[in-house]
Amino acid sequence: xxxxxxxxxxxIYYGKFHAVDSVTLSVPPRxxxxxxxxxxxxxxxxxxxxxxxxxxxxxxxxxxxVLLDGEDIYAPSVDPVEVRRTIGxxxxxxxxxxxxxxxxxxxxxLKLAGVRNRKKLDEVCExxxxxxxxxxxxxxxxxxxGGGLSGGQQQxxxxxxxxxxxxxxxxxxEPCSALDPISTLAIEDLITELKQDxxxxxxxxxxxxxxxxxxxxxxxxxxxxxQPGRLVEVDDTEKIFSNPSQKATEDYISGRFG
Amino acid sequence: MRxxxxxxxxSGGGSATAPHTPEGPISTPNIAQSRPVRRPGDRLFxxxxxxxxxxxVALISAIGLFLLLQAIPSLRANxxxxxxxxxxxxxxxxxxxxxxxxxxxxTVATSVLALALAMPIxxxxxxxxxxxxxxxxxxxFAYVVDLLAAVPSIIFGLWGIKVLAPTxxxxxxxxxxxxxxxxLFAEGNVTIAGGGTVFTAGVVxxxxxxxxxxxxxxxxxxxxxxxxxxxALALGATKWEMLRTTVLPFGKAGYVSAAMLGLGRALGETxxxxxxxxxxxxxxxxSFFDGGATIASKIALGxxxxxxxxxxxxxxxxxxxxxxxxxxxxxxxxxVVAGKKExx
Numbered sequence: 006x007x008x009x010x011x012x013x014x015x016x017i018y019y020g021k022f023h024a025v026d027s028v029t030l031s032v033p034p035r036x037x038x039x040x041x042x043x044x045x046x047x048x049x050x051x052x053x054x055x056x057x058x059x060x061x062x063x064x065x066x067x068x069x070x071v072l073l074d075g076e077d078i079y080a081p082s083v084d085p086v087e088v089r090r091t092i093g094x095x096x097x098x099x100x101x102x103x104x105x106x107x108x109x110x111x112x113x114x115l116k117l118a119g120v121r122n123r124k125k126l127d128e129v130c131e132x133x134x135x136x137x138x139x140x141x142x143x144x145x146x147x148x149x150x151g152g153g154l155s156g157g158q159q160q161x162x163x164x165x166x167x168x169x170x171x172x173x174x175x176x177x178x179e180p181c182s183a184l185d186p187i188s189t190l191a192i193e194d195l196i197t198e199l200k201q202d203x204x205x206x207x208x209x210x211x212x213x214x215x216x217x218x219x220x221x222x223x224x225x226x227x228x229x230x231x232q233p234g235r236l237v238e239v240d241d242t243e244k245i246f247s248n249p250s251q252k253a254t255e256d257y258i259s260g261r262f263g
Numbered sequence: 264m265r266x267x268x269x270x271x272x273x274s275g276g277g278s279a280t281a282p283h284t285p286e287g288p289i290s291t292p293n294i295a296q297s298r299p300v301r302r303p304g305d306r307l308f309x310x311x312x313x314x315x316x317x318x319x320v321a322l323i324s325a326i327g328l329f330l331l332l333q334a335i336p337s338l339r340a341n342x343x344x345x346x347x348x349x350x351x352x353x354x355x356x357x358x359x360x361x362x363x364x365x366x367x368x369x370t371v372a373t374s375v376l377a378l379a380l381a382m383p384i385x386x387x388x389x390x391x392x393x394x395x396x397x398x399x400x401x402x403x404f405a406y407v408v409d410l411l412a413a414v415p416s417i418i419f420g421l422w423g424i425k426v427l428a429p430t431x432x433x434x435x436x437x438x439x440x441x442x443x444x445x446x447l448f449a450e451g452n453v454t455i456a457g458g459g460t461v462f463t464a465g466v467v468x469x470x471x472x473x474x475x476x477x478x479x480x481x482x483x484x485x486x487x488x489x490x491x492x493x494x495a496l497a498l499g500a501t502k503w504e505m506l507r508t509t510v511l512p513f514g515k516a517g518y519v520s521a522a523m524l525g526l527g528r529a530l531g532e533t534x535x536x537x538x539x540x541x542x543x544x545x546x547x548x549x550s551f552f553d554g555g556a557t558i559a560s561k562i563a564l565g566x567x568x569x570x571x572x573x574x575x576x577x578x579x580x581x582x583x584x585x586x587x588x589x590x591x592x593x594x595x596x597x598x599v600v601a602g603k604k605e606x607x
Contacts (some may be wrong), residue, residue, distance in 0.1 A: 061496055063398065084552065100490035104512035114498040166498065211477030 007204050008036040008074040008173040010055060015069035016233075017050050022106030024050050026233035027069075030223055032174075035198060036207045039215035039242065042225035042257070046207050047234025051225070052227050055206065056092035057085040073173065079163060090118065093167035093203075097179040101151030101166070107134075110146040110162055114170035129169050137165035138195055157188025166196065168203070175199065177207040181214065193218050212258055216246050224254045285475025316390075318362035330583040345580060349546065353574045361577040363558070363584055368547050369461060370557040370585070371412035373536065376465030381473045382522050388473075389518075391504060405481065412474035420538035424465035428539065429457025435462050439552060440582035450554030452545035459541030462551040467535055474524035479524060483517030484510050487566070516600040527589050533559040558585045 348362025
């Protein structure tokens with residue numbers, strides 16, 4: 006549980022297009038790291054390279070090393086399916102499986118891993134929904150479709166689904182961008198609770214959110230039009246938002262730069 | 264635009280015009296007169312759309328009514344049970360004998376066999392094209408499958424009886440020899456060596472309905488939302504598990520509809536089966552090695568007898584059954600699709 010991530014000199018490509026240039030950064034266990042930066046700067050791309058989701062896009066590839074507690078997830082012998090089982094992901098738009106009930110959604114990952122024991126599944130279902138602060142709202146309708154919940158509830162359902170498999174790391178790709186402020190607050194509180202158990206990396210466009218939830222913030226930027234995105238700086242969140250060492254970071258967080 | 268409209272709004276009579284803020288609503292003289300705006304283009308298009316809707320309903324009703332009216336006199340003159348007999352003897356208008364039973368058997372058997380063969384293959388092709396084939400290959404391959412749908416059915420008929428039937432004879436004999444204890448593979452009412460059997464017809468029909476089922480399924484599978492696919496993969500699903508948890512449930516309704524479209528085509532297919540099936544008056548053995556005719560091919564075979572209204576009515580009655588059958592199939596398909604609506 007809660008492993009450390011070391012990204013070492015990672016370059017990411019879509020076909021011939023060089024999307025992200027040489028990123029090196031470490032994420033300590035049981036902490037929240039936020040990726041911020043303008044659109045198209047490659048922060049989501051970097052996030053998706055951490056569980057090998059990037060390569061699902063045809064033509065996409067990653068060079069460099071991503072170490073999970075010292076083990077390279079891009080080593081030739083590593084099965085990407087196994088990587089994704091230990092590194093959970095929550096997406097920008099809530100994506101519960103529409104044909105599944107709430108319960109089946111939560112335990113979908115376990116079922117994929119071969120768990121069939123009904124009692125165990127029910128246990129995990131309750132624990133995960135409680136973990137995602139959703140249990141009280143849905144405990145009476147676990148057999149109803151997940152798609153019938155509100156957007157914020159769906160996103161918490163997706164978080165429950167991701168934590169049900171007890172991943173080492175939880176990746177969140179703008180998890181609140183499709184939610185209203187109250188649901189956003191609920192998710193942010195949840196993130197603060199979840200970091201007791203998980204290593205969390207979150208991409209966000211909302212700088213207040215980064216400031217509220219994260220311990221460490223990484224600022225990404227584009228070197229220029231058509232240039233690859235790069236990591237400008239990474240530091241304690243407090244320092245990034247009060248006294249960043251790079252001028253570009255200061256310009257961005259103070260709103261002088263789009 | 265806005266500035267141009269302002270003076271008009273201001274002159275809108277004594278109506279309570281709200282003071283114009285930049286985002287405020289723009290009142291027009293029409294609103295002041297409290298009459299809804301009717302634009303000629305809207306009316307025209309609405310009329311055309313409603314008219315088309317009414318037209319299609321009227322057309323289907325008219326076809327149904329035509330079949331019924333033409334069939335009733337012949338059904339009255341029928342000397343045997345229309346639904347319970349398999350005899351078909353319409354040479355004498357004074358002693359009409361026509362029963363649908365054997366035709367119905369051959370029609371349903373060929374179509375269901377075709378569906379059973381085509382459905383898994385189409386599913387495989389559709390999944391291959393949408394999720395396995397490299398993009399460069401998928402497009403031309405899909406085009407080839409679509410091309411199969413453009414082949415005229417007479418060509419399928421010729422190919423079926425001249426090429427496929429002889430090729431299938433050993434297969435049919437093997438099935439009959441080894442699985443003959445199952446009634447469906449027992450001896451039929453025509454020779455297996457002749458090839459003009461339900462078995463051959465079913466295989467040809469399967470090839471004919473393959474493109475439509477594949478094309479529709481492919482379109483549906485392609486529309487699986489990306490976030491669902493990624494959601495499954497991010498949970499550690501293998502490719503097959505991803506297909507099973509997202510693409511297949513998402514596409515199931517479309518796939519069933521596609522199969523029903525195929526079944527509709529199979530039920531109504533005429534020319535190919537006219538060429539393939541060996542005619543016989545013998546009682547069917549309810550085997551895949553029966554011959555005979557389907558409702559549609561029987562009607563085609565009887566074209567020479569249409570000059571007499573009573574005789575023609577007998578064929579029209581058969582046509583009515585086919586019409587209703589396709590209706591029932593469609594209704595069933597809709598019921599299947601609607602059954603899980605909550606999860607759609």
